[in-house]
Amino acid sequence: MNIPKIPLGTWIESLERWLEANLGAVFDLIKTVIGESVGLLETVLTSVPSFAIIVVIAALSWLVGRWKLALFAFAGLWLIDNLGYWDHSMQTLALVITAALLSIVFGVPLGILCARSSVVRGVVMPVLDFMQTMPAFVYLLPAVSFFSLGVVPGVIASVIFAIPPTIRLTSLGIRQVPEDLVEAADAFGSTSTQKLFKLQLPLALPTIMAGINQTIMLSLSMVVIASMIGAQGVGADVYRAVTQAKIGVGFEAGIAIVIMAILLDRLTQNIVRNNKKSG
Structure with missing residues (x-):
C-alpha cells in the first residue's frame, strides 16, 4: 500500500510566498534597522585606530579578569592587526555584537515569560x-529569501541559531531562585515587578550571563556560514581560503576567529565570576 507523500515542502514554500507578499514592508524595515546597526558598529570599530581599541580592550580585560587575560588580549589583538585582518575582524565583531544584542533583547524577556508560565514554557521549549537541532544551513534559505544577500540574513540566521541558550538559562535561573526568598518577598508585599527586578533577576544573573556567553559563542561560530550568503569579515576570508585551497590564508583567518572567540568567552566568564563574588 503506497501512502501519498505529505507535501510538507510545498506547504513551506507556499507559506514563504505568502509572507513575502503580505509582510514585505516589515521585512524591509527589519533589513534597514539591522543593516544600519551593523554598518554603524563597523564604522565605529574600523574608524578608530586599531592600537586604541587594543589598549581599551586590554584595560577592560585587566579590570574584569587578571593580568594574564589583559596580556592575551593585547597580544592576540596585536597579532590580528599584524596579520592584516583587523578591518575584517571588526566587521565580524560588528555582526556578532548585533546578533548577540538582538538575542539578548528578545531572549531574556521570553525566558522570563517561560519561567512565569508553564504554558508558555511548554510551547517555547x-x-x-x-531551532538547535535543525542544521544551520537551512536557516540561510528563508533568510536569503526575505532579506536577500548580505550581512542582514547572516545576522538573522545567527540570532535563530544562537538565541536558545539565553532563553533556556534565563528561564532556568529565575526558576532556581529559592522558594523561601520568593515567599518572603510576597510576605513583605512586593509586587510581581518588584520581585522580578529586585530579587529574581539579580539572583539569576550568573545563570543568565552563562546563557549570554553561549549565545555569543554560537553567534561567532556562524560567521563562516554567514559568509556564504554575502556577509563580510574574517568568515569570508576562511570561506575563500577553503574554496581556493589556500591553507596558509585559511589558518591565519582561523586564528583571528579563535582569538576573538577565546577573548569574548573569557571576558564574559570573568564578568559572571565577578558578579558571583560581589553577590
Whole structure:
C-alpha cells in the first residue's frame, strides 16, 4: 500500500510566498534597522585606530579578569592587526555584537515569560529544540529569501541559531531562585515587578550571563556560514581560503576567529565570576 507523500515542502514554500507578499514592508524595515546597526558598529570599530581599541580592550580585560587575560588580549589583538585582518575582524565583531544584542533583547524577556508560565514554557521549549537541532544551513534559505544577500540574513540566521541558550538559562535561573526568598518577598508585599527586578533577576544573573556567553559563542561560530550568503569579515576570508585551497590564508583567518572567540568567552566568564563574588 503506497501512502501519498505529505507535501510538507510545498506547504513551506507556499507559506514563504505568502509572507513575502503580505509582510514585505516589515521585512524591509527589519533589513534597514539591522543593516544600519551593523554598518554603524563597523564604522565605529574600523574608524578608530586599531592600537586604541587594543589598549581599551586590554584595560577592560585587566579590570574584569587578571593580568594574564589583559596580556592575551593585547597580544592576540596585536597579532590580528599584524596579520592584516583587523578591518575584517571588526566587521565580524560588528555582526556578532548585533546578533548577540538582538538575542539578548528578545531572549531574556521570553525566558522570563517561560519561567512565569508553564504554558508558555511548554510551547517555547520544543521550538527551541527545533531551532538547535535543525542544521544551520537551512536557516540561510528563508533568510536569503526575505532579506536577500548580505550581512542582514547572516545576522538573522545567527540570532535563530544562537538565541536558545539565553532563553533556556534565563528561564532556568529565575526558576532556581529559592522558594523561601520568593515567599518572603510576597510576605513583605512586593509586587510581581518588584520581585522580578529586585530579587529574581539579580539572583539569576550568573545563570543568565552563562546563557549570554553561549549565545555569543554560537553567534561567532556562524560567521563562516554567514559568509556564504554575502556577509563580510574574517568568515569570508576562511570561506575563500577553503574554496581556493589556500591553507596558509585559511589558518591565519582561523586564528583571528579563535582569538576573538577565546577573548569574548573569557571576558564574559570573568564578568559572571565577578558578579558571583560581589553577590
